[in-house]
Amino acid sequence: MSKIVKNPLKLPVSLMAILFGLTLLTFPHNAAAISPGNGPPVNSPGNGPPSNPGNGPPSNPGNGPPENVPGIPGEDPELVFPVISDTQIGRETISKYNDLEKFEESLNQLDKLVPNQDALVFLGDLTEHGSADQYNYAMDIYDENKQDGIESLFAIGNHEYDNDLSPEESQERFLAKTGMDSLYYHEVINDYDFVVLGEEDYGYYSKEQIKWLDERLSKAEERDSEKPIFVFSHWPLENTTYGSEWNLSPNGDLLYETLEKYPQVIFFAGHTHYPISDPRSIHQKDFTSVNTGSVNYMWTEDGYLQGELPPGHEEISNGLVVEAYDDEVVIKRRGFHGDDWVGDPWVIETPVESTDDFNYTSDRDNENPYFEKGSAATINEDKTTSSELFVEFDQASDNLLVHSYQVTATDKRSDETVTEYKAFSEYYKKTVPEKLEFPIEELEPDTEYEINITAIDAFGNTSDESLTTVAKTSEGD
Structure with missing residues (x-):
């Protein structure tokens, strides 16, 4: 794949700040450092008890499986697509791990790993402030490095509204720059349904859009009740995946109640920047929810010695590769910062006969961690x-x-x-x-x-x- 010749982030910091309209503060993808959304509820992350990432035995602490993570041996998927989010182009000017390089690196790795993509889904916060320059830089990277002939599906994020424009003007700019026909839409790709939601203002999905979603889901179910339905949102829903304390409000409950009627839904969300190496990044109850991580940098929960932005957080860059087969969906986690897979793939059996068959529930693990003999x-x-x-x-x-x-x-x-x-x-x-x-x-x-x-x-x-x-x-x- 061709590389872009210029690297705009090599410009002096002062000039870059003018071009991008930057703030150099290190908060997450939200308007204020203390709150990446509507703020956590009093009892915080709603996906169950405190955290549990497993880094495996000390001899191999969690670098993930080998480079060639399998799907189904001997079978080609009926559908394959990456899901990424939160590049926030225009945020960083001083780190060696800069926005544009990380975005380009993620696309290059995905091209190598998935040479025949059917689609690429981007779940919002493409830019830091939704400026024309930031969109231009982002789309230059994307257009130069995407695969030919794929379906490009972009969702709008809250950072696309973080400017002096009206919500309507921000939406018009998003549509013009990304080439999307509408803010939220429904596509059928390789006989699979993709429904992309679009926030209509900072963290807001209207009742009208949610009603439209219900109609789209009903039509998808009528078309083929045995296939999964892929739904995409910038914001997660409360009490689902790791990081979902930063959840959608208002109308989050209504959105959940709409989705829970369709257990075959696989709901992907970005926004939180929480690391996908945590096993709670997939959650199943009434449907399946998946955290996509962030291409740009990591954010995580507070109350720990290292803080919400631990040392090295700016290096962490994550994304997903999704493969659909006739009897299962395989979701592979990628650590772009390490050019490696993260953990084992998640496998969702299809068709979904009953939520009783879900494996990735909040109570799925009762095994205690342990110190190896000789630890001191x-x-x-x-x-x-x-x-x-x-x-x-x-x-x-x-x-x-x-x-x-x-x-x-x-x-x-x-x-x-x-x-x-x-x-x-x-x-x-x-x-x-x-x-x-x-x-x-x-x-x-x-x-x-x-x-x-x-x-x-x-x-x-x-x-x-x-x-x-x-x-x-x-x-x-």
Whole structure:
């Protein structure tokens, strides 16, 4: 595939800011750093208990399967298409992991991996502010690197409205620049139904659009009741996939009630930037919901030591490849940042006879993570001070994914817990580290502490045993 000759992001930062109308702040794909949508509910992510990514045994912490991830041996899919989202072209000017390079890299990898695409679906936030320049740069990349003859399906995202235009003007620009005929639409590709939703303002889907969706779904079911129906939205629905605390509102409940009448629906959503390596990125209850991740950068839940934008978040770039066969749909997860697959493919059997047959439910995992024999926690003596200790330990293992650790420090004299926090296992990285090192801060001089580390998986299961070590702070001055 041909490459574009110019690299606009090589321009000086000041000029780029003028061209793109940029803000250099590091919030997610929303108007405010604290809220990527309508804000999380009080009890936050609604897909069940705390997290569980499984990075596998320490000898191979979660780099995913080999390069050639299989579908069905000996069979060609009836339909194949990538799903990507959230490139936010125009956001970044100072990182070496810049927007345009990541977008182009994702398309190049998809071309190599899927040489005969039937369609490519983009789920919104193509640009940072919906400016004409940002669209031009984005579509130059897309047009130069897409495969010939494919169906291009673009959805509008909230960032396309993040400008001084009226909603109607933002929509007109989106349609003109992407070549879409309408904001929301229904296509049949290789005898499979694709229904693309389009927000009509920031995070808003009207009752009229949802009524239209119901009519489209009914027609698709009448046409072929045994095939899956693919539905695409920039926003996720509450209490579905990982990250769905940033969900659609208002009319989110109405949209859910519409979709739940059709268990054969596979509903893809972007917006959250949550990493697809977490197994909760697919969820089945009344229908199937799938998180697409983000091409641009990663965002994740708060309340952890590394923060919502952990170190290295700007490197993480994710997308999906979907294959449809006559009796199943295979969804493969891609880490563009590592040029590798992420975890095992998700397989959805079709036709859907009953929701009782769903495998990817919120209660699907009851296995506890565990520390391998010989695992230990030690103190980095070179970093010990009168108020701080650093604990290093071997990562745990899990049947799916080790998501995080509970770290506690107890004063040996008083038996009181003085430090307690959760920290990510860094499961989202290209190479998951076999060991981690975390700080224990705000301690008293010349005091002995017991430090305990418990592993937690994505579904909230905790290790039966903890790693424990005892250490003493220095005397100080």
